[in-house]
Amino acid sequence: MPAKLVWVCGRCMERHDHEDDAIECCVEVWNVWACDTCNSDHNTKDEAFECCAGTEIKCPVCARDYREKDLDGVAIRVAGHCRVCNPHYSYDEQFQIEHHHEVDTGRWEGLNA
Known part of the structure; x- marks a missing residue:
């Protein structure tokens, strides 16, 4: 929703x-x-x-659609894939994803939480 x-x-x-x-x-x-x-x-x-809602991004690996500011949308921009098709990220990628998501939305959300 x-x-x-x-x-x-x-x-x-x-x-x-x-x-x-x-x-x-x-x-x-x-x-x-x-x-x-x-x-x-x-x-x-x-x-x-x-x-x-209007800004969507598609995972190039599994073709799932996400909103650009969602955690998975940020993961696609940073690492090139979402958590569903590949839940593994380097420490640097994890930090960047969580940081960019917090900047975009104003709230922190853990990638592995």
Whole structure:
């Protein structure tokens, strides 16, 4: 699912997964749509869906499609293959994949986690 509804407090601007949590936090609440890939906020579900969904990359080894900012998409750009067809990467490749993914999305995700 490339988009999800989240609630943002009107005062502290903190994001919450549940409306009740946001109301308890600051009372004033906005609902926004968040892109599941890069976690950025959008006003409409369509905007959140199109944020990263349109950029796809195909693994040249197994021909699977991934979004470019997904961990496997970054792995294809760095090492030339995804984790499904070949889960083995050098330490340098692993570092580069995790680093580029964090830069692209703003969140860290372990390659072997």
